[in-house]
Amino acid sequence: MAQASGGAARPVLEVEGITKAFPGVVANDDVSLTLNQGEIHCLLGENGAGKSTLVNMVFGLYRPDQGTIKVRGEEVHFEDSGDAIARGIGMVHQHFQLIPVFTVAENIILGNEVTKGAFLDLDSARRQIDSLAERYGLAVDPDATVGDLSVGEQQRVELVKALFRDADILILDEPTAVLTPGEVDDFFGVVESLTGQGKSIIFITHKLREVLAVADRITVLRAGQVVGTATAEGATQQSLANLMVGRDVVFRVDKAEADPGAPVLRTQDLRVADDRGVETVTGFDVEVRAGEIFGIAGVEGNGQRELVEAICGMRPTAGGRVEMLGQETTDWSPRKINELGVAHVPENRSKHGVVAQYTIADNLVLNRYHHRKFSQRGVRNTAAINAEAQELVEQFDVRTPGVDAVIDTLSGGNQQKVIVARELTGDLKALVVAQPTRGLDVGSIEFIHRKIIELRDRGVAVLLVSAELDEILSLSDRIGVLYRGRLAGTVNAADATREELGLLMATGSSGGQR
Amino acid sequence: MTTVEHAVGATGASGRVGLNRQSITGLVFGLLGIALLAGVAPAISGNSRRFNFEPPPDPAGIGFHPPTWVVAIGVLFLLTAVLGFAPPEARRWASPARLLSALAVIPLLLVLSLALSDNPSTNIVNLFNESLVLATPLALGATTGLWCERSGIINIGIEGTMLAGAGIGYMTYATIGDAQSTGWLWFSILISVLAGGLVAALLAVLSIRFGVNQIVGGVVINLFALGLTGFLRSEVIVKTGITTGVGTSEFGLPLLSEIPVIGDQLFRGKPIYWMMYLVVIGTWLVMFRTPWGLRVRSCGENPHAAETLGVNVVRIRYQSVILGGLIAGLAGAWFSMESQTRFEDNMTNAAGFIALAALIFGKWTPWGAFGGALLFGFSRALGTRLQFLGVEVSGFEIPSEFLQALPFIVTLVVVAGAVGRSIPPAAAGQPFQRSK
Numbered sequence: 001m002a003q004a005s006g007g008a009a010r011p012v013l014e015v016e017g018i019t020k021a022f023p024g025v026v027a028n029d030d031v032s033l034t035l036n037q038g039e040i041h042c043l044l045g046e047n048g049a050g051k052s053t054l055v056n057m058v059f060g061l062y063r064p065d066q067g068t069i070k071v072r073g074e075e076v077h078f079e080d081s082g083d084a085i086a087r088g089i090g091m092v093h094q095h096f097q098l099i100p101v102f103t104v105a106e107n108i109i110l111g112n113e114v115t116k117g118a119f120l121d122l123d124s125a126r127r128q129i130d131s132l133a134e135r136y137g138l139a140v141d142p143d144a145t146v147g148d149l150s151v152g153e154q155q156r157v158e159l160v161k162a163l164f165r166d167a168d169i170l171i172l173d174e175p176t177a178v179l180t181p182g183e184v185d186d187f188f189g190v191v192e193s194l195t196g197q198g199k200s201i202i203f204i205t206h207k208l209r210e211v212l213a214v215a216d217r218i219t220v221l222r223a224g225q226v227v228g229t230a231t232a233e234g235a236t237q238q239s240l241a242n243l244m245v246g247r248d249v250v251f252r253v254d255k256a257e258a259d260p261g262a263p264v265l266r267t268q269d270l271r272v273a274d275d276r277g278v279e280t281v282t283g284f285d286v287e288v289r290a291g292e293i294f295g296i297a298g299v300e301g302n303g304q305r306e307l308v309e310a311i312c313g314m315r316p317t318a319g320g321r322v323e324m325l326g327q328e329t330t331d332w333s334p335r336k337i338n339e340l341g342v343a344h345v346p347e348n349r350s351k352h353g354v355v356a357q358y359t360i361a362d363n364l365v366l367n368r369y370h371h372r373k374f375s376q377r378g379v380r381n382t383a384a385i386n387a388e389a390q391e392l393v394e395q396f397d398v399r400t401p402g403v404d405a406v407i408d409t410l411s412g413g414n415q416q417k418v419i420v421a422r423e424l425t426g427d428l429k430a431l432v433v434a435q436p437t438r439g440l441d442v443g444s445i446e447f448i449h450r451k452i453i454e455l456r457d458r459g460v461a462v463l464l465v466s467a468e469l470d471e472i473l474s475l476s477d478r479i480g481v482l483y484r485g486r487l488a489g490t491v492n493a494a495d496a497t498r499e500e501l502g503l504l505m506a507t508g509s510s511g512g513q514r
Numbered sequence: 515m516t517t518v519e520h521a522v523g524a525t526g527a528s529g530r531v532g533l534n535r536q537s538i539t540g541l542v543f544g545l546l547g548i549a550l551l552a553g554v555a556p557a558i559s560g561n562s563r564r565f566n567f568e569p570p571p572d573p574a575g576i577g578f579h580p581p582t583w584v585v586a587i588g589v590l591f592l593l594t595a596v597l598g599f600a601p602p603e604a605r606r607w608a609s610p611a612r613l614l615s616a617l618a619v620i621p622l623l624l625v626l627s628l629a630l631s632d633n634p635s636t637n638i639v640n641l642f643n644e645s646l647v648l649a650t651p652l653a654l655g656a657t658t659g660l661w662c663e664r665s666g667i668i669n670i671g672i673e674g675t676m677l678a679g680a681g682i683g684y685m686t687y688a689t690i691g692d693a694q695s696t697g698w699l700w701f702s703i704l705i706s707v708l709a710g711g712l713v714a715a716l717l718a719v720l721s722i723r724f725g726v727n728q729i730v731g732g733v734v735i736n737l738f739a740l741g742l743t744g745f746l747r748s749e750v751i752v753k754t755g756i757t758t759g760v761g762t763s764e765f766g767l768p769l770l771s772e773i774p775v776i777g778d779q780l781f782r783g784k785p786i787y788w789m790m791y792l793v794v795i796g797t798w799l800v801m802f803r804t805p806w807g808l809r810v811r812s813c814g815e816n817p818h819a820a821e822t823l824g825v826n827v828v829r830i831r832y833q834s835v836i837l838g839g840l841i842a843g844l845a846g847a848w849f850s851m852e853s854q855t856r857f858e859d860n861m862t863n864a865a866g867f868i869a870l871a872a873l874i875f876g877k878w879t880p881w882g883a884f885g886g887a888l889l890f891g892f893s894r895a896l897g898t899r900l901q902f903l904g905v906e907v908s909g910f911e912i913p914s915e916f917l918q919a920l921p922f923i924v925t926l927v928v929v930a931g932a933v934g935r936s937i938p939p940a941a942a943g944q945p946f947q948r949s950k
Contacts, residue, residue, distance in 0.1 A: 056949070059822070061821070061822065061949040062949055080821070080824055080826070081821065081822050081823065081824050082823075082824020082825075083824075085823070085824055091822065093822065096819075097816065097818060097819035097822045097823075098816070098819060099811075099812055099815045099816045099819055099820075100815070100816075100940070101815055101940070102811070102812070102815070106808060109808070110808055110809065110812050110819075110820065110823050110825065111809070111820070111823030111824050111825050112823070113805035113808060115804075115805055118804055119799075119803045119804055120803055120804060120805060120808060161823075
């Protein structure tokens with residue numbers, strides 16, 4: 001990426017020696033960072049490395065324990081984000097800070113309302129938004145209700161919101177996590193047009209490919225400390241990953257050729273409605289064979305959640321059928337499906353994966369506490385449960401003080417390992433797994449991927465749903481793209497390209513026209 | 515191509531899932547329609563009846579033949595039922611038909627009650643006016659709830675807040691005013707309003723500062739107000755000797771009250787009643803047309819988003835809850851200084867809870883809440899009217915308690931079908947913690 005024009009680097013934001021501790025953890029330890037006028041500065045690090053904490057301090061949401069923040073050479077102390085906004089700092093949060101029932105215009109002006117007398121002046125707000133949208137190429141409809149917009153459109157609203165406040169330092173917290181590959185390219189275009197007009201950008205991500213694509217400079221955080229800075233020219237994916245994790249990282253998942261057997265899981269014209277009653281799975285057909293991994297790619301919100309929940313018996317179907325091992329299992333209870341030998345690693349870890357206040361041992365037997373082995377005549381056999389838990393904790397490398405620790409005290413990665421340990425134990429025929437590595441560090445991701453492949457090699461049929469295209473590509477044997485509730489296309493993983501999948505995800509067809 | 519498919523899919527889906535409520539509502543209307551046509555219409559007397567528009571003597575009005583009306587409404591119900599099951603092309607008529615049928619329940623109740631009584635006529639303009647007046651505390655209470663819940667605080671302590679306003683206001687009047695004149699009356703009403711604000715401030719501190727569960731906080735307010743006002747009545751009000759006072763007096767709106775026949779009935783009223791309209795209109799304007807209102811609504815939907823834009827969520831919630839409390843205090847004054855001119859223990863008699871029902875019914879909008887309040891006001895007025903009329907079914911006089919409850923039950927059941935699901939502000943009830 002070419003260095004931004006404009007002569008000598010002029011710092012617009014200087015963070016010096018910032019330390020911030022939360023009870024039990026030092027989130028930022030003596031962190032320093034400089035952002036120059038017109039540059040894209042990537043902040044790279046694993047989850048929990050302290051990236052969000054750092055930018056939340058720059059944006060005035062947290063107050064640092066030590067250290068100083070300077071904006072255009074002047075030291076600042078922000079009491080709230082209103083102060084940061086007044087200094088020309090804007091932030092697009094990872095989880096959009098939008099109000100779904102408000103219109104685009106209302107969302108944008110909130111906090112900086114345009115008024116005529118005592119009343120809101122939505123007409124002139126609309127004009128200002130239109131002119132901003134035109135200037136930066138961010139098409140938004142001021143009168144649309146935000147809840148009806150796509151994720152990409154919502155992100156544009158967030159950007160316009162920051163620009164509306166005259167932000168010239170923009171903090172983008174994992175902006176690409178929710179976008180399709182095509183949208184990501186568009187987004188990079190927008191980002192470049194912003195720096196072209198003099199804006200300076202802090203870009204947070206953990207995706208190495210993106211860093212190398214857009215960054216002028218890179219700062220890597222690990223465990224709250226800056227472990228390295230680099231320019232985009234000198235860096236490679238491997239060097240950045242090693243910095244980020246602190247050891248050598250293996251990217252490729254090693255796996256043998258699949259040897260598919262008989263069909264295990266089949267759906268026919270499956271239809272499922274979401275919580276609002278809108279049908280989001282609209283006729284889904286798939287057949288997953290023993291010993292293969294069928295990956296489902298797709299932008300989130302295309303029916304993934306409802307599909308998985310319906311297959312696993314957690315949500316009633318609205319039509320069609322589900323078959324497993326040759327029997328119809330449509331609308332069976334989750335336990336009945338589970339007893340058939342179908343395991344489920346749910347997308348929503350804290351809601352459907354664990355009981356947060358239970359111990360690790362109890363969480364590990366949630367799906368079989370009633371079996372003869374663990375309870376006799378209605379009384380739990382604690383000794384047997386603990387013994388089983390101890391074994392699983394060792395086998396799955398769960399880092400915990402003990403099996404009687406409350407699971408809520410573990411990190412996300414360790415919680416996920418507990419879920420995987422529970423679900424992957426027993427006589428499995430099929431595994432339905434959704435977003436298995438979301439939010440996990442590279443080490444846990446490697447581990448869980450290996451376990452899934454192991455299972456496949458033992459002849460289990462695996463249905464993998466993931467929003468991470470890289471994960472889909474490296475694990476799957478066949479890949480289906482879910483678009484508006486049905487399969488837009490199926491390809492063999494060996495022949496699949498990111499571009500083809502990206503097009504399918506964005507438009508539902510691989511053909512020329514949009 | 516894909517968009518077309520999607521659109522078809524979406525309508526198909528909503529039709530299919532919505533069918534549940536639609537078909538139940540359709541079934542209810544169908545059964546009602548059949549009952550009206552086959553059971554009621556032949557059974558009720560064919561003597562003509564009259565709706566009057568003004569009090570006797572010699573009132574203007576319209577006469578009607580009850581069975582004809584019953585048949586007409588029965589046919590409307592049946593049509594609504596049929597449309598509920600009609601093919602998709604005709605479905606778009608189903609929703610307006612349901613609304614029309616739901617509204618038709620009101621004339622149906624009037625026609626039936628008159629047909630089943632010995633009285634040949636009743637004044638319906640006056641009935642409408644009574645409904646509006648009885649809706650006053652409900653609309654004010656619902657507006658209280660609106661301000662609280664739109665800012666993210668669930669307030670089930672409206673009942674207690676009103677009661678405290680009624681009791682403390684009247685106590686002020688009894689202590690410093692006198693029984694014959696209206697001196698200090700307005701000051702006492704002001705005290706009612708402030709008392710409401712104070713009680714709401716207590717709820718605000720409990721739920722915002724200390725993060726107490728908002729439902730528990732509301733229950734505490736209700737119990738506290740009941741005990742406090744009971745104590746004040748027996749220890750202060752009774753001892754002043756002024757157990758009945760002088761209330762606010764009626765006045766007519768200029769010009770409007772001059773309208774022949776209806777003007778004098780509809781456009782004469784007491785001050786708190788008129789203020790209720792100002793409060794509803796003002797609430798609508800402030801909440802939906804001003805920057806502050808926008809911020810209040812954002813705090814009830816996504817306080818963290820509001821915070822990232824520099825909105826002071828804690829302050830906004832305090833302001834809204836206390837504003838709501840002031841309104842509830844005014845509703846309290848209506849009880850003890852406008853509707854009645856004395857204070858009785860528990861005189862609000864669950865109006866605060868009915869106000870909450872009106873709020874939910876009105877889908878958390880000022881005009882919807884007002885409509886809900888009006889509906890419950892009408893139910894109450896009609897319940898009383900039914901007792902006067904002495905409704906008999908085949909020689910058996912229906913107990914008055916049942917008559918009082920009947921309109922509530924009928925309107926709730928029928929309108930539930932027409933109003934449908936009501937979605938509260940997303941963050942209502944969630945404590946907010948500022949980022950550190």
